[in-house]
Structure formats: structure tokens, C-alpha cells
Amino acid sequence: MKRLFVIIAHLLVLTLSGTLVANAQVSVSPQVSGVNVDGTSIVTLRWRVGVTSATQGKVQVQSSAGVLGMGGVAGGNLSTSVLHPGPAVGTVFVTLVERLRVSRTTAKRISQSGTTTYTRSFSGGSGPAVSARATLRATTGGELTFRNIELRFEDASRFQVIDSGQDLTAQLALTTSGRGVLRGSWEVAGPVSRRGAGFRPIGRLQQFIAGPRSSTFVSPPLPSNAPGVYSVRFVPDQAPQRDVLEPAIVLRYTVVSKRNAVENSIGLFAPKPGESLTRTTQFRWQTIQGTRTYRLEFFDFKTGRTPPAPVAAILSEDNHVQLRDFTFERITSSGELYWRVVSLDSEGKELTSSSVRELK
Known part of the structure; x- marks a missing residue:
């Protein structure tokens, strides 16, 4: 009688929920993965999820994010779909492959305790979500x-x-x-x-x-x-x-096609000579007719090289540029910094250039 009641209850759950992830058949491989404490690691995880459906049709299996045992969310959305034949088949399995990125900072935090867990909850249709858990272990070797x-x-x-x-x-x-x-x-x-x-x-x-x-x-x-x-x-x-x-x-x-000397005829508007460079500095110059692209160039004269060492360059279709953070960091680590602008036609030929101007 008790067995009959369990079967009836199970069928009732299927009828009400439509689809569900089989609780006893969610697993992850490998169960333990090494995380290199000396750098950023990529850990490959394979989540095997069993799906049961009361009806025939397409079932969407998904997990919105993973959770680290030491706190914090890692990994993005995992999602796949499976065409379930219906209750006569029982459980259908799907595998979702994740390449989890563990940053060097996170790896250092894991190394403080030696290990941590990484948990994902999977849901399918209107069924309840169930979880699987992997272990991340701090190592000094591991994957490249x-x-x-x-x-x-x-x-x-x-x-x-x-x-x-x-x-x-x-x-x-x-x-x-x-x-x-x-x-x-x-x-x-x-x-x-x-x-x-x-x-x-x-x-x-x-x-x-x-x-x-x-x-x-x-x-x-x-x-x-x-x-x-x-x-x-x-x-x-x-x-x-x-x-x-x-x-x-x-x-x-x-x-x-030919390295002809170009006339220094592009007028530079900003920044002014000797003006201090900040992250909000706007570089602006004269518009040249026939130009497809402008090349904003930076040089370091302190190296003693002739010609001076090129530090960075930015391509722009407009006559103004504001530096991105990574370019700002690169050029501000140089010595005596100068800049100029070169105009290029549609074939990349240099039309004209500006004079060289100092940056503070």
C-alpha cells in the first residue's frame, strides 16, 4: 500500500510540474579540480543532468550561475535544451560543459583554506531546482x-x-x-x-x-x-x-605604397604644448579633407633613439580622441612624451601630418 502511494505521489508530481531534474542523477566531473595559485586558471567541468518529463516535448535545462563556498558568484549562465519523448522513456540525460575561469585573486583566497566548493543548481521546465557540487583545490601546478x-x-x-x-x-x-x-x-x-x-x-x-x-x-x-x-x-x-x-x-x-615626406599641415587644437596629461584629456586636431583615418602617435624622446621610440598609436575616424585606461597607463610610464597626428586615405597612404608636440 505504501509503495502504491509513493508511485501515485510521484506521478502526481510529474503531472503538476510538467518536467523536473532528476534529483539523484545530477553529477559533475571531475569532482575535484586543481586551481593554480600562481595565475589565472581555466577549469573544465562537465555537468550531467537527468531530466524527467510527464509530457513529450522540448525541455530547457539551465543554471543561472555557480556559487563558491567561500562566498561569491562565479561562472555564467549554462543552458541547453533536450527533446524528451515523454514519461514512457523515464529519465533523459544531458551534459553541459563549463570552462570556469578562476582569477589569481580568487585562487589566492582558495589557498587560505586549501579547498572550496563550487555549486550549481539546475532546473528544467517547472520542476524544482537541484544542485551538484565540485571541489576546487589550491595547487602550485596544474593546467597551463x-x-x-x-x-x-x-x-x-x-x-x-x-x-x-x-x-x-x-x-x-x-x-x-x-x-x-x-x-x-x-x-x-x-x-x-x-x-x-x-x-x-x-x-x-x-x-x-x-x-x-x-x-x-x-x-x-x-x-x-x-x-x-x-x-x-x-x-x-x-x-x-x-x-x-x-x-x-x-x-x-x-x-x-611610397614613403614620401608629408607636409606638417594638420593643426593641433588640444592639449596645448606642455599641458599636463590626465585620464580626461581630449586630443583634438584639424579635419583634413580626403582623410579616411587619423593615426594619433605617441613617442618617447628620452630613450636616445633616432628616430624616437614609438610608444603607442590610436586609429580614429574622428578628429578627436580620449585615451582608454590601458593606453594611458602605457604612455605615462614613458619619459619625455610627445605626440602627433597623421592623416591616411582609404588605402592607408599618408596624406599629411601635424608637428610634434610635447606632453607634460
Whole structure:
């Protein structure tokens, strides 16, 4: 009699709720994952969820976020759908794969206690949510992690102007920890003047790395046969973590058909000579007819180099720019800082430039 009552109650739940996640059949693999305390880690988790439905149809299984046992929310929304045949089949299983990013700061907090839990609650349809839990353990090794990623040219600059057909390569500088194979693609966009348009692969990188170290890798030859503005980037298969300086892994260079001297005829409006540079400083200059893109360039004269060392460059289709934080940090770490503006046509050819002006 009791058994009959349990069966009837179970069927009643199915009828009322429509669909539910099977409580006894939610699991995560691996149950224990290492988190590198020396850098940002990516932990791959596979959540296996059993779904029971009282009716035939599509069931949406989702979890809005994960919760760390030491406090705080991590991970984003996980969601997938499954076509359930109905009650005659019973439980249908789905697997949701998560690549959980654990920042270096979070890893340090985990190391204080040695371990913490990571819990997700899954729901399906109108059924009750059920939870599964993984353990994150602090380690000094583990998967390959990135502490810094920097892309630069051979002279350590972030931009170049080269003649058509001239050789040019980029360098990828990494600080890593852990063990693993670095895999990724070198990609180039151009010749265009619009940032980020039309990236295409020009080569692959695959290299085994073990232990804390700094490494430098050289790109394949960059295209330079057609005049224009190009962008080059390196995209790791591991996907760069957001707390790594992501904007620093995109470079730009301009290919010109003929390096004629350009007349210094662009008037500079702001900032004034010797004016102090702040995060709110607006750079403004004269509009030049026929210009597709302006290139705002910064130079460091204190290095003793001739010509002076290029520090950074910004492309803009407008005649005004306000610096982003990562550019501000880079140029303010230089010595005697100067700036100028160069106007480019639709093919990346230099039309004219401004004089060089000092920044305080």
C-alpha cells in the first residue's frame, strides 16, 4: 500500500510540474579540480543532468550561475535544451560543459583554506531546482595558465609604418605557470581602416610549456603587399582571461605604397604644448579633407633613439580622441612624451601630418 502511494505521489508530481531534474542523477566531473595559485586558471567541468518529463516535448535545462563556498558568484549562465519523448522513456540525460575561469585573486583566497566548493543548481521546465557540487583545490601546478600576454613588434612598439613589400613580424611575449600545450592562431585583418574587421588566420602556434617562465614567440611574416591599415592579433585556443591585459594583444601597422615626406599641415587644437596629461584629456586636431583615418602617435624622446621610440598609436575616424585606461597607463610610464597626428586615405597612404608636440 505504501509503495502504491509513493508511485501515485510521484506521478502526481510529474503531472503538476510538467518536467523536473532528476534529483539523484545530477553529477559533475571531475569532482575535484586543481586551481593554480600562481595565475589565472581555466577549469573544465562537465555537468550531467537527468531530466524527467510527464509530457513529450522540448525541455530547457539551465543554471543561472555557480556559487563558491567561500562566498561569491562565479561562472555564467549554462543552458541547453533536450527533446524528451515523454514519461514512457523515464529519465533523459544531458551534459553541459563549463570552462570556469578562476582569477589569481580568487585562487589566492582558495589557498587560505586549501579547498572550496563550487555549486550549481539546475532546473528544467517547472520542476524544482537541484544542485551538484565540485571541489576546487589550491595547487602550485596544474593546467597551463597565463599571467601576462603582450603582443609587440621587434622594436617593442605597438605600431609600425612600412613600405609595400617590406618584411615585418610580430612577437608574442607570455608569462605562464603550470604545464600544458599552448595552442593558438595568428590572425590578420586588412587592409582596412576599421578596427577588428575581417580577421583571417595566417599561421598556428603549438608549443609545450612547463613551469613558471617567460617566453617569446615570433609570428609568420605579416602581409604587406597591399597598401592599407592592418591589425594583427594572437588568439589562444584557451581563450585569454579577462583579467589579462586583453587590449595589449592587438597590434596595428600601416603599409604605404611610397614613403614620401608629408607636409606638417594638420593643426593641433588640444592639449596645448606642455599641458599636463590626465585620464580626461581630449586630443583634438584639424579635419583634413580626403582623410579616411587619423593615426594619433605617441613617442618617447628620452630613450636616445633616432628616430624616437614609438610608444603607442590610436586609429580614429574622428578628429578627436580620449585615451582608454590601458593606453594611458602605457604612455605615462614613458619619459619625455610627445605626440602627433597623421592623416591616411582609404588605402592607408599618408596624406599629411601635424608637428610634434610635447606632453607634460
